[in-house]
Structure formats: structure tokens, C-alpha cells
Amino acid sequence: MSLYSAIEPRSSGFLEVSKLHKIYYEECGIKDGIPVIFLHGGPGGGFGERDRRYFDPEAYRIVLFDQRGAGKSTPAFCLEENDTWNLVADIEKLREHLGIEKWIVFGGSWGATLALVYAEKHIDRVLAMVLRGICTLRKEELRWFYQEGASYLFPDRWEEYVEPIPEEERGDIMTAYYKRFTGDNVEERLRCAKAWSKWEMSISQLRINPDTLSLCADDSFSLSLARIECHYFINEGFFDSPNYVLDNANIIHESRIPVTIIQGRYDVCCPAKTAWELYKKLPNAEFYLIEDAGHSAKEEGITKKLVEACDKYKTLVKA
Structure with a gap:
């Protein structure tokens, strides 16, 4: 399964999340589709046109945004008022701004970290999770x-x-x-x-x-x-403890929401050990170790499995 064809945003804009920061966001796909939010990596990486294409635009309401200081968000490269908890709050502000009750949360690398922390804080707003290249920012x-x-x-x-x-x-x-x-x-x-x-x-x-x-x-x-x-x-x-993300993963496990974890066997940026430890905390999750891949979502095996996961959830998950 390859990426879906390139698409243009249906709408876009800037959301003021503090007196200092405005975040840029886009919506693609159909307005009444299953909501999904794409969380980019880095932090600081921003999202690109390719990131719209994991999702069937005939089934999904696709939301993407540049986190504080990244991409088109302003002010650029700014470190002030830029931390994990502000980003979690920004996701909620964006959800409320768009009038979305619940959504699928999709994230890779740092985006997976942010997705996990968001879900642990706002599990009642999460329909399902697709996670790739897991890291938790431990020492x-x-x-x-x-x-x-x-x-x-x-x-x-x-x-x-x-x-x-x-x-x-x-x-x-x-x-x-x-x-x-x-x-x-x-x-x-x-x-x-x-x-x-x-x-x-x-x-x-x-x-x-x-x-x-x-x-x-x-x-x-x-x-x-x-x-x-x-x-x-x-x-x-x-985080206020050295193992914060994994220590709070029980919140996700107990919610019984569907979770898919996709990890490259030869990921040297975020080695598979962390993904495996997360899987042990979420034993009901689907876990895929891609044998011929590293860290990047652009690698063929990882791309294929990400698209497959999103295709499956468009029939299993109802908003």
C-alpha cells in the first residue's frame, strides 16, 4: 500500500495559543470524515505535504499543525513558552477551535512522544493511536x-x-x-x-x-x-519524572482504545528497545517491527504499514 495521491488543504489558518505564539494548521479530506491529527517530529520539524497522504481523503478529516516555533508557526525558532505541556494544551485548543469531539492521534518519533503524553492527559478525546519510531526522551x-x-x-x-x-x-x-x-x-x-x-x-x-x-x-x-x-x-x-511516558501508559491500556506501534528494526535514532518497552505496557496494541527499515517514515516498509493502519481504522473507528 503506497501513499494516497497528493492533496491540497481544504482550509488553513493560524490559531493564537498565547500572546506570543500562533500555530499554523491545515485541514484536508472531507469535513464530516473521521477526525485524525498528525503530530510531527523533532520537536521543531514541522509538517510537509507528504504528511497529508497517509490518510484516505474520502474517509478522514485530516488535521495537521506546526508546533510552537516550527514550520509556519510564529515566532520562528522561539524557545520561550515552548515546552511539552504547552504543546499538549495547544492540541486541545485546536480540537476545540475546530469543533472536534474525539480524534485519532497519529505521530512518529517526537510526534509519538507527544501523542502518548496527550493521550495520557486527555484519553477521553482519543479514538485510536498510530505511533511510529518510539522515543520517550529518557536520559x-x-x-x-x-x-x-x-x-x-x-x-x-x-x-x-x-x-x-x-x-x-x-x-x-x-x-x-x-x-x-x-x-x-x-x-x-x-x-x-x-x-x-x-x-x-x-x-x-x-x-x-x-x-x-x-x-x-x-x-x-x-x-x-x-x-x-x-x-x-x-x-x-x-517531565517531572525520568520515566514519565512509560509510567503513565497504563492510562492508555486501561482505556482499551486501539493502538498500533510501528518500529524500524534498525532505527538508530530511537532504538527498538523503547518501542518494545511501550508494547509491554500496552499488550493489547498491534506491534510491527519492520525488518528492513531505520527511523524514517519515508522508508517503504514503514510507509506501507502506516497507511495500512490508517486504512484499517477508517472502518473500525467511529467518531
């Missing part, structure tokens, strides 16, 4: 990707990633990058943002994709992704 996950672990598999790309950071600061690379992302040196900030983004984009797929890597050439994309990601990661997701 062990962040250390694997940004300090020691993935570096053993990609020493050539790791060398480029750490190059902007002096050797004496490499004992805590995230902190060193955050200092530069929030500093006054604009040129250094951009240089570091591109190095951070290139590291992530270059190892997100089982086989490197030049189109994915080319995203790093865009200054806005790199600044948004790197600054906002690092802001969230330094603060460990703004």
Missing part, C-alpha cells in the same frame, strides 16, 4: 543518540557532528550545543544547527537518502529543528 535514549552509542555505528558522520564543539566540551555535547544555539553569535548558531541537523538526517534511514539530507541546506529548517530539539532534550521533555 539513556538521549545519551545513545547525542553522546555515545550511535557514534559507534557512524564514526565518520559522528566526526562531522562533533567538529563544531571544542574537545574540552565534548563530555557533554548537548549542553555545548545548547550554549551555542542560545548564544549571541549568529554565524556560530547556524553552523552548529546545520551540523546537528545533518547528523540526524544522515542516519535516520537504513540507507542514506540525499533528499532527506538536502533538508539541512535550508537555514530555517536547521535552526528550527536543532534549537527546539536541543531545548526539549536538555530539559528531558519537561
Whole structure:
């Protein structure tokens, strides 16, 4: 099953979620379809045209939005008033603004983290969940990707990633990058943002994709992704306990809502261990480990399974 054909938004706009922030959103598909919200990754990644295409536009009312500081939302790259709990509140404000009672929640990578936290906070508003490339922003996950672990598999790309950071600061690379992302040196900030983004984009797929890597050439994309990601990661997701997401997964399990978990076997950004631990907390969920895939939703096996999951829910789930 491939993606659905490209579609244009049926409506779009900006929603003021605070005196500082306005979030950009789109609606696609049919107005009276099953509501589904797409939560993009990063944080800071924004959504793209491809993200509309996992869903049958004849069956779904598709909602997509750029989280605070990302994509078309304003102000760009802003870290002020930008944390997990504000994003959860934004999702609820958008739901109320659009007059939706309940919706399917679809998210990958950081989008899966946000989807889980939203569901744990507002389970009565969730019809079903489709989750891909699971992460929960625990220290062990962040250390694997940004300090020691993935570096053993990609020493050539790791060398480029750490190059902007002096050797004496490499004992805590995230902190060193955050200092530069929030500093006054604009040129250094951009240089570091591109190095951070290139590291992530270059190892997100089982086989490197030049189109994915080319995203790093865009200054806005790199600044948004790197600054906002690092802001969230330094603060460990703004959670009040180190295992917050998994510790509260029982709320989802007890609700009996349908959940599909899709994970690449060779995901080095968000290793399969976390997805497996989530599955143990949600034993009634459908769990698919894609053998020939890494982290990206653009990989064929993952794309196919995401579309299949959404096709199944359009007949099983009623708003």
C-alpha cells in the first residue's frame, strides 16, 4: 500500500495559543470524515505535504499543525513558552477551535512522544493511536543518540557532528550545543544547527537518502529543528519524572482504545528497545517491527504499514 495521491488543504489558518505564539494548521479530506491529527517530529520539524497522504481523503478529516516555533508557526525558532505541556494544551485548543469531539492521534518519533503524553492527559478525546519510531526522551535514549552509542555505528558522520564543539566540551555535547544555539553569535548558531541537523538526517534511514539530507541546506529548517530539539532534550521533555511516558501508559491500556506501534528494526535514532518497552505496557496494541527499515517514515516498509493502519481504522473507528 503506497501513499494516497497528493492533496491540497481544504482550509488553513493560524490559531493564537498565547500572546506570543500562533500555530499554523491545515485541514484536508472531507469535513464530516473521521477526525485524525498528525503530530510531527523533532520537536521543531514541522509538517510537509507528504504528511497529508497517509490518510484516505474520502474517509478522514485530516488535521495537521506546526508546533510552537516550527514550520509556519510564529515566532520562528522561539524557545520561550515552548515546552511539552504547552504543546499538549495547544492540541486541545485546536480540537476545540475546530469543533472536534474525539480524534485519532497519529505521530512518529517526537510526534509519538507527544501523542502518548496527550493521550495520557486527555484519553477521553482519543479514538485510536498510530505511533511510529518510539522515543520517550529518557536520559539513556538521549545519551545513545547525542553522546555515545550511535557514534559507534557512524564514526565518520559522528566526526562531522562533533567538529563544531571544542574537545574540552565534548563530555557533554548537548549542553555545548545548547550554549551555542542560545548564544549571541549568529554565524556560530547556524553552523552548529546545520551540523546537528545533518547528523540526524544522515542516519535516520537504513540507507542514506540525499533528499532527506538536502533538508539541512535550508537555514530555517536547521535552526528550527536543532534549537527546539536541543531545548526539549536538555530539559528531558519537561517531565517531572525520568520515566514519565512509560509510567503513565497504563492510562492508555486501561482505556482499551486501539493502538498500533510501528518500529524500524534498525532505527538508530530511537532504538527498538523503547518501542518494545511501550508494547509491554500496552499488550493489547498491534506491534510491527519492520525488518528492513531505520527511523524514517519515508522508508517503504514503514510507509506501507502506516497507511495500512490508517486504512484499517477508517472502518473500525467511529467518531
